Amino acid sequence: MKTLPSMPTANLDQPRVLVTLDDRHWLLPQTEAYSLESLLDIDSDVQSTHSLGALALAGQWWPVYSLSGELALSATLPESRRLCLLLDNGADRFGLAADRVEMLKSAPTPFPLPACMAMPGSPVQALVQLETGLGYVTDTERLAAWLTAQMEDADNAEV
Amino acid sequence: MLRSEPGVRESRAWRLTLGEGVQAAVSERELVHLVETPALLTVPTCPYFCQWVLVWHERLLPTIDLAAWLQGAPMVNGDRTLAGIVAYQSAPDAMPDYGALLLTKIPERLRVTDDLACALPEHPSGWRELAWSCFRQGEAALPILDLPHLFSGGLLNC
Numbered sequence: 001m002k003t004l005p006s007m008p009t010a011n012l013d014q015p016r017v018l019v020t021l022d023d024r025h026w027l028l029p030q031t032e033a034y035s036l037e038s039l040l041d042i043d044s045d046v047q048s049t050h051s052l053g054a055l056a057l058a059g060q061w062w063p064v065y066s067l068s069g070e071l072a073l074s075a076t077l078p079e080s081r082r083l084c085l086l087l088d089n090g091a092d093r094f095g096l097a098a099d100r101v102e103m104l105k106s107a108p109t110p111f112p113l114p115a116c117m118a119m120p121g122s123p124v125q126a127l128v129q130l131e132t133g134l135g136y137v138t139d140t141e142r143l144a145a146w147l148t149a150q151m152e153d154a155d156n157a158e159v
Numbered sequence: 160m161l162r163s164e165p166g167v168r169e170s171r172a173w174r175l176t177l178g179e180g181v182q183a184a185v186s187e188r189e190l191v192h193l194v195e196t197p198a199l200l201t202v203p204t205c206p207y208f209c210q211w212v213l214v215w216h217e218r219l220l221p222t223i224d225l226a227a228w229l230q231g232a233p234m235v236n237g238d239r240t241l242a243g244i245v246a247y248q249s250a251p252d253a254m255p256d257y258g259a260l261l262l263t264k265i266p267e268r269l270r271v272t273d274d275l276a277c278a279l280p281e282h283p284s285g286w287r288e289l290a291w292s293c294f295r296q297g298e299a300a301l302p303i304l305d306l307p308h309l310f311s312g313g314l315l316n317c
Contacts, residue, residue, distance in 0.1 A: 024203065069203070070203035070204070071203055071204055111218070111219045113202075114212075114219075114220075114221035114258070114310065115310065115311050115312035116206075116209050116221050116223060116258070116309065116310050116311065116312050116313075116314065116315070117202060117205040117206065117209050117210070117212075117221050118205075118312060118315070119204060119205060119206055119315065120315075121204075122204040122205065123204060124202060124203070124204055124205070127202065127212060127219050129214070129219070133200070134200040134201075134202070134212070134219075136202065136203065146204070
């Protein structure tokens with residue numbers, strides 16, 4: 001794994017969308033959740049490397065990726081995935097296959113990730129206690145950097 | 160700090176059993192609580208020796224497995240039935256921060272005097288990263304853990 005540069009500090013208190021992947025809960029900024037789409041609309045013939053395919057929306061192709069609950073990149077779609085969340089922060093634009101996506105009515109207090117847990121390149125910014133368990137706060141920029149690193153690792157493993 | 164004999168400073172400490180044959184110490188004031196069968200919550204993408212948090216007094220405490228770090232790999236058959244909650248100050252006069260260390264035995268209280276100071280054990284080799292001092296207890300050398308270093312990310316680049 002390459003060491004990635006540290007990300008700028010983001011506002012942890014902004015409204016979040018809760019994305020469930022397997023039994024893990026990831027929280028992303030609501031402002032970066034562009035739309036929810038059906039997995040059936042993914043065109044698997046339009047593939048960028050390591051994606052499941054791409055979705056056509058707003059005149060653009062959005063590559064869609066499958067990540068496990070622990071954010072391992074997968075070439076296949078787990079059975080529990082039901083929909084596709086399109087993420088857009090103005091610089092990064094992609095889709096993520098998810099089990100569930102919910103808008104959080106109230107934002108739980110985030111705890112910044114302790115320094116001893118903060119691996120370089122980790123997309124986890126902070127942690128929140130949810131009724132359903134622990135939630136991991138991240139954003140589209142961090143997820144995009146994580147995906148890039150995962151894809152590079154996969155490419156290097158194939159060589 | 161206590162005084163046992165004139166000129167000999169005496170302190171109290173806790174002996175922590177971090178794993179099979181792996182022991183260290185913290186000062187009496189640094190160990191603040193013991194949690195039996197801790198409910199550890201896993202955080203993905205974190206280092207193998209610190210991939211959990213423990214809920215304690217409405218805080219999420221990072222939980223370190225120092226025995227795993229010393230062996231350089233996750234413990235396969237770890238029997239971590241205890242977590243010691245430790246308090247430390249990242250700077251003089253700073254408010255205390257808290258963290259947790261995985262343990263395999265109930266800590267033992269010890270009396271330590273300055274004349275027991277000794278060199279850190281050579282094996283495993285990682286003790287220099289974990290401890291700032293060491294003292295002799297019977298046949299064993301007990302490293303004194305540098306808690307601010309451990310919990311401020313000092314092990315991530317080793």
